[in-house]
Amino acid sequence: MVQRRAKAADIATRIGNHTFRATGITAYPKNGGTLECAAAIASHASTRTTQLYDRRSDEVNLDEIERILI
Known part of the structure; x- marks a missing residue:
């Protein structure tokens, strides 16, 4: 059902019920x-199981981007 709704909303990213779990588990400690x-x-x-859903380490902040010197 989640994938059908995402497709109907033109969301190309593959999402499911675990996407919502990960979002909640990431937002809670924040x-x-x-x-x-x-x-x-x-x-x-x-x-340890909860840490698998925690996506805070996936985020890149502006300070990290500014470290790129070209």
Whole structure:
């Protein structure tokens, strides 16, 4: 259902229910939540599983871009 809705909205990126889990688990610590609480909310037995969904390390900030010298 998620993929059909994304296609209907002309979203080319492949998304699914785990995309929403990853978004929530990434946003929660950004807003002051702990990884342990995120694991509990996601019903993960281990924070190691929760870390697989945490996408904060995928983000590149402006400081990192400015390190590129051409």
